[in-house]
Amino acid sequence: MAIPPRLIPVLQQFDLAHGRLTDRLAGPVMDSGNGTAIEVAPLTDEEHLWEPVPDCWSIRRRATGPGPTATLLADAGDWGRGSALPRTPRRRSELLALRADHTNGSHSPTRDDYRVIAHAAGAVAGFDSSATAWREALIGIDDPALDAVRHSAYPHGSDPEDPFIETVWWVNQELLHHGAEIALLHDLFRARQR
Template sequence: MAVPPRLAPLLEQFDFARERLTNRMAGPFVDSGNGTDVGVVPMTDEEYLWEPVPGCWSVRRRTDGPGPRATLLTGTGEWGRDAAPAPHPVPPPFTTIAWRLSHLGELLALRADHTNGGHALTRDDYTVSGDAASAIKAFDTGAGAWREALLTADDAALDTVGHSTYPHGGDPEDPFLDTVWWVNQELLHHGAEIALLRDLYRYRASHRAS
């Protein structure tokens, strides 16, 4: 099926942001923005779990329980992601790379299921990763599933309210094209946050060494 003209630029943006974030985390290179490759040291587990300030939300072993101001650990498996039911803490907790990457992987995987899958997956079904390599792989899997869901959307689907039934956003009340736009901005802004945290971690390490 041909990609609808209205979807094409959003799909291109998604592909670019996905590749840029993946390369920024896993290397070996990332495009500097002007076509020049910049070397990237793959993210370590220590960096993935680094808490830059006190009171961070992160992913944690279930045996350790939730972090400060969190009341539960979402997901399934040995690890879970800090969370709390609404109303959420104010001001919002600072979140680690692990938290942000888990959040991205989950929203992509669940939205894919709630668009052209079984419309049944919940946060309790998402496996939270306790190490960087697994988290990057899970993000890539979720991004691939979401891309496949986009490729099934025709013009009628783009205008359909609730084409995505993902329950943790405005999807059931929004035309699908608005949902596609929203997912892109989630990827772009969380990707930028992860990149900045990588820069801060590297600077901290080099400054401490000197």
């Protein structure tokens, strides 16, 4: 199936943001944005669990509890993501994996099914896998699907009320916005090490 022409620039933007963030976190090199390869340190377990300010929400072992300002640990597994009701914030990997499934899969996983990955390499691989699943969901649609309301049935957003092209645009905006925050925290963690 041919990719709808109006989806191509949005998909290219997604691919660029996905690739740059994955490379920045995985290392050892990434594109500087102008084609120059620069060395970057990969995300470490210490950094992945780093809490840059007191009382921040983070991922924690379920046995230790949610931390001082969160009221629950969301997601599945031995580790959970600090949260409170209503359940926020979501991790980028979770958002991409669940939206991909609710677009092109079983439409059944919930945020409670998503497993938090506590080690850095697994978290980076999980993000890459989730982003790849979202991309696969996108390249499998036709042009009329871009205008279809409820093409994505992801229940934790405006997806059921929006034309699918708006959901696709929103996911790109989220990846760009939060990817920049992740990159900044990555730089700050490295700066405090020096």
